[in-house]
Amino acid sequence: xxxxKCPYCGERDHSEFTYGGDASIQYPSLDGTEKEWVEAIxxxxxxxxxxxxxxxxxxxxxxxxxxxxxxxxxxxFSVKPCHPEMKKVLERKDSDAL
Amino acid sequence: xxxxxxxxxxxxxxxxxxxxDRQWRDPEPxxxxxxxxxxxxxxxxxxxxxxxxxxxxxxxxxxEKGWIGGGNAGRNTTIIRSNYxxxxxxxxxxxxxxxWENLSHELNYNVMFSQRSHISLFHSPAARDAAARRYxxxxxxxxxxxxxNLDQLKKNIPHLNYEDARFPIMGAAVQRRAGNARxxxxxxxxxxxxxxxxxxxxxxxxxxxxxxxxxxxxxxxTSRGEIKAKKIGFAVxxxxxxxxxxxxxxxxxIETHKLQxxxxxxxxxxxxxxVVYGVGGAHFYIxxxxxxxxxxxxxxxxxxxxAQRGNLPIVQDSAEAAMAxxxxxxxxxxxxHWAGVMDMTMDGSFFICKTPIENLYLNAGWNxxxxxxxxxxxxxxxxxxxxxxxxxxxxNHNLERFEKGINxxxxxxxxxxxxxx
Numbered sequence: 001x002x003x004x005k006c007p008y009c010g011e012r013d014h015s016e017f018t019y020g021g022d023a024s025i026q027y028p029s030l031d032g033t034e035k036e037w038v039e040a041i042x043x044x045x046x047x048x049x050x051x052x053x054x055x056x057x058x059x060x061x062x063x064x065x066x067x068x069x070x071x072x073x074x075x076x077f078s079v080k081p082c083h084p085e086m087k088k089v090l091e092r093k094d095s096d097a098l
Numbered sequence: 099x100x101x102x103x104x105x106x107x108x109x110x111x112x113x114x115x116x117x118x119d120r121q122w123r124d125p126e127p128x129x130x131x132x133x134x135x136x137x138x139x140x141x142x143x144x145x146x147x148x149x150x151x152x153x154x155x156x157x158x159x160x161x162e163k164g165w166i167g168g169g170n171a172g173r174n175t176t177i178i179r180s181n182y183x184x185x186x187x188x189x190x191x192x193x194x195x196x197x198w199e200n201l202s203h204e205l206n207y208n209v210m211f212s213q214r215s216h217i218s219l220f221h222s223p224a225a226r227d228a229a230a231r232r233y234x235x236x237x238x239x240x241x242x243x244x245x246x247n248l249d250q251l252k253k254n255i256p257h258l259n260y261e262d263a264r265f266p267i268m269g270a271a272v273q274r275r276a277g278n279a280r281x282x283x284x285x286x287x288x289x290x291x292x293x294x295x296x297x298x299x300x301x302x303x304x305x306x307x308x309x310x311x312x313x314x315x316x317x318x319x320t321s322r323g324e325i326k327a328k329k330i331g332f333a334v335x336x337x338x339x340x341x342x343x344x345x346x347x348x349x350x351x352i353e354t355h356k357l358q359x360x361x362x363x364x365x366x367x368x369x370x371x372x373v374v375y376g377v378g379g380a381h382f383y384i385x386x387x388x389x390x391x392x393x394x395x396x397x398x399x400x401x402x403x404x405a406q407r408g409n410l411p412i413v414q415d416s417a418e419a420a421m422a423x424x425x426x427x428x429x430x431x432x433x434x435h436w437a438g439v440m441d442m443t444m445d446g447s448f449f450i451c452k453t454p455i456e457n458l459y460l461n462a463g464w465n466x467x468x469x470x471x472x473x474x475x476x477x478x479x480x481x482x483x484x485x486x487x488x489x490x491x492x493x494n495h496n497l498e499r500f501e502k503g504i505n506x507x508x509x510x511x512x513x514x515x516x517x518x519x
Contacts, residue, residue: 001410002401015411019401019516021353034501041513042444042500043349046339048404071354071404 020054138162144476173438207287364390446518
């Protein structure tokens with residue numbers, strides 16, 4: 001079992017999460033070339049080692065997470081919310097003004 | 099090489115089994131080969147055998163980082179079937195099944211191929227219609243296929259859960275010529291037959307580097323020294339992307355995932371067929387070995403991984419699926435489970451094709467279907483390497499099919515590799 005430290009819920013079994021996939025994919029602009037789109041949709045680096053990927057805490061807070069994990073050992077190096085603004089929200093103290 | 103036949107078995111019975119030869123040599127690598135196949139699994143060994151047997155090329159090496167039969171060849175559930183419907187896939191897997199039917203004779207090695215029927219259960223009218231469509235397409239293409247109603251099914255497999263299943267069984271789609279075989283024997287049989295035709299099988303020989311000279315590969319650096327080759331074939335499903343990167347070729351439409359399989363303790367004969375169950379998110383396939391163990395498997399582990407190590411939630415899922423259709427297994431003990439790493443592709447179909455490097459050929463992307471495919475995979479990969487022309491059955495099994503929009507997506511699951519189970 002992989003244990004993922006959800007920034008909101010704490011450390012949980014990976015069976016609470018759904019696997020998203022490669023988080024490093026950059027989609028081209030809508031008027032990008034066909035080649036760029038084929039590359040983004042169908043081709044993968046398929047890293048042997050540390051990679052960035054997304055997980056969804058489906059049976060928890062339902063946040064999408066960006067996880068740095070080794071595909072060789074399953075070790076997790078970092079977990080953070082996908083949404084850039086979410087980090088600020090999570091670090092806010094109750095005393096902070098809204 | 100002593101052939102396996104009734105006389106030699108009888109003779110060796112009298113003299114204490116002392117007159118058998120080594121099954122294959124353990125040669126030192128030569129400096130150069132006409133063809134090097136990387137990967138001593140079923141596909142690599144079959145390719146070497148058919149290159150020698152069908153195309154009269156004998157200066158061949160198969161290089162394997164571990165021992166032959168130690169990768170996915172020994173990590174599968176040994177199911178053989180040809181119930182595919184996409185053009186190309188259907189003909190390919192049907193040819194593979196035909197090769198299986200004669201394989202023991204061809205290799206002079208008993209691969210224990212057993213055509214015990216492949217029974218794919220359905221549980222709803224929609225699933226029955228989808229099965230009928232697929233099996234009608236098979237029939238139209240010349241592969242015998244049947245739909246069984248509940249009475250036929252009960253008569254043939256009396257102990258499925260017909261009483262109180264959450265998803266009541268309605269019937270099954272059946273391929274009678276399908277079945278399974280002994281996986282180790284297939285590796286050993288191909289290795290022995292290829293070796294007899296002059297193929298060098300180099301075990302403990304890991305490729306550590308690929309030396310390129312512009313558009314060609316000049317040589318391979320291996321743990322047993324540098325070896326030159328005129329032509330090189332990759333047959334390392336699971337680790338294709340790693341070699342691809344060594345050859346500086348960029349990305350592939352492949353993700354590496356792992357799939358588990360399970361074996362129980364031996365019991366008396368219980369199940370004469372291969373039974374497949376897929377409903378409500380579950381995916382499960384089971385058969386009984388000749389030793390009496392139940393062998394079964396389920397879904398992928400869902401996340402990308404190169405670790406040949408399975409996770410526990412899938413053990414639970416598979417056990418639940420087993421209980422759902424065969425509740426009589428409730429007290430059986432699991433004795434082993436293991437995971438193999440597989441190339442899951444963007445449309446669930448394989449690649450046997452040329453590459454951007456002129457003397458490099460690719461055999462990859464076998465998803466769930468590598469074991470049954472191995473004879474035809476070797477056959478058509480050898481054909482491609484020898485003739486330089488893709489056979490018409492595999493003309494779309496290349497890396498360009500995605501940009502051309504000719505995806506071979508049997509399940510219609512879209513470009514997400516983990517969904518093509």
